[in-house]
Structure formats: C-alpha cells, structure tokens
Amino acid sequence: MNLWEYIADRRDLLLFETAQHASMVAQCVLVAAVIGVVVGVVTYRRPRGAALATGTAGVLFTVPSLAMLGLLIPVLGLGVAPSVTAIVLYALLPIIRNTVVGLRGVDPMLVDAARGIGMSRLRALTRIELPLAWPVILTGIRVSTQLAMGIGAVAAYVSGPGLGEQIFSGLARLGGANAVNSTLTGTLGVALLALLFDACFVVLGRLTTPGERRG
Numbered sequence: 490m491n492l493w494e495y496i497a498d499r500r501d502l503l504l505f506e507t508a509q510h511a512s513m514v515a516q517c518v519l520v521a522a523v524i525g526v527v528v529g530v531v532t533y534r535r536p537r538g539a540a541l542a543t544g545t546a547g548v549l550f551t552v553p554s555l556a557m558l559g560l561l562i563p564v565l566g567l568g569v570a571p572s573v574t575a576i577v578l579y580a581l582l583p584i585i586r587n588t589v590v591g592l593r594g595v596d597p598m599l600v601d602a603a604r605g606i607g608m609s610r611l612r613a614l615t616r617i618e619l620p621l622a623w624p625v626i627l628t629g630i631r632v633s634t635q636l637a638m639g640i641g642a643v644a645a646y647v648s649g650p651g652l653g654e655q656i657f658s659g660l661a662r663l664g665g666a667n668a669v670n671s672t673l674t675g676t677l678g679v680a681l682l683a684l685l686f687d688a689c690f691v692v693l694g695r696l697t698t699p700g701e702r703r704g
Contacts, residue, residue, distance in 0.1 A: 492670050492673055495671070499674075503655070503674065506654060507651075510638075510652045510678070513650055516573070517576040517637055518630065522580075525581050526584065528542050528585050529591075532589065546585050546586075550579060567647050568648050572649030572650070579640050584626070584629045587629025592622045594621075594625065595617070603616070623698065627690065631687065631690040642675065645657040654675070655674050655675030656675035659672030659674075
C-alpha cells in the first residue's frame with residue numbers, strides 16, 4: 490500500500506486526529522497568550538520582574554519535551570492533561586518576551602502625552618501601548634504556535650490527542666506494514682497544519698495592524 494492509498498483508507502480517522510491536533514494547539518496557544526500577555530504587562534516596567542518571568546519561562550523551555558512529559562505523568566497521568574500543560578508551558582517564553590519587548594519599545598513621549606490629556610494608566614495601556622506593541626506580541630504568539638504544533642505531536646508519548654499518534658505508532662512498528670506510511674502521514678499532517686496556522690496569523694496581522702491594512 491502506498492502513501493496515498495493509506496491516507497484514503499484511513500481518511501475519517503486522519504481527519505479526526507487532524508481536528509484534535511488543531512483544536513488542542515489553538516486552545517493551548519490561546520491560554521498561553523492570555524497568561525503571557527498578562528505577565529508581560531505586569532512586569533515590563535519592572536526589570537527584575539521581567540527578568541524573573543522570562544528567566545523562569547526560559548528554564549522551562551530548555552527542558553526536553555519528552556522529559557517534561559515524563560515528569561508530568563506522575564502528577565497528571567496520561568492523556569489530555571499532561572499534553573495541554575506541556576504545550577502551554579513551552580508556548581509561554583516567546584509570548585512573555587515579545588510582550589515585554591513590544592511594550593518597552595513604545596515611545597514614552599506618546600504615553601506621557603496620553604497621561605497629560607487625562608488618560609488613566611490603564612486606559613493609556615489599552616489604547617496606546619498595547620496597540621503599538623501588538624505586531625511584536627503577535628509575532629511571539631506566532632512563534633509559540635509553531636512550537637506548540639511540534640510539542641503537540643510529541644505529546645502522543647503520553648497518549649495525547651492528535652496526529653502524533655500516527656508518528657509514534659509508525660515509529661514503534663518500523664519494518665512492519667504501513668509503518669513508514671503512518672509516520673509520514675503524521676509528519677506531513679503536522680507540517681501542513683503549521684503552515685495553515687501561520688497563514689492565518691499573517692491574515693490576522695494584516696487585519697489588526699493599521700499600517701498593514703493600508704498596505
């Protein structure tokens with residue numbers, strides 16, 4: 490059986506696993522984005538706080554994915570919980586770092602002018618600083634999504650949902666029937682999903698950045 494026959498024969502299963510993978514990554518990145526942006530907003534004016542936040546996320550990022558998932562098994566068991574936790578933890582660093590960098594890159598004179606016309610600090614943050622920092626923040630979320638896509642595949646190690654099952658199943662049966670087809674199908678599926686998500690972020694960037702819309 491060649492690759493295309495394998496895909497056609499298991500179309501319903503592959504579509505289901507693809508939907509699982511996409512849903513898991515999207516939800517995990519959304520959670521990581523909320524946490525990361527909040528942490529960045531809270532710490533960007535405090536050098537020590539920002540360094541602690543990015544340093545902690547950086548330490549977590551350096552832990553190999555299989556080791557991280559293995560460490561989570563005794564606490565969270567197998568399945569969705571350790572998979573989601575690992576993806577969120579790995580996705581935090583680019584978002585926190587880019588939020589801090591983006592907000593620090595806003596011209597202080599603009600913030601001072603906003604405060605001078607009576608804007609509260611919160612209003613200046615939401616109306617001036619965050620919109621100007623948004624392209625940088627979005628880049629961080631975009632990078633995190635690509636990382637999450639790969640970690641989501643590795644999460645099959647702990648019985649996580651998604652296309653990783655195809656990859657691990659194939660690797661476990663190397664030399665057997667359809668082992669290579671299974672591995673290739675999972676790998677290509679993850680790669681195509683990554684490209685699709687990235688294209689969505691390009692469109693989102695153009696729709697939410699005034700200069701891009703005009704261009």
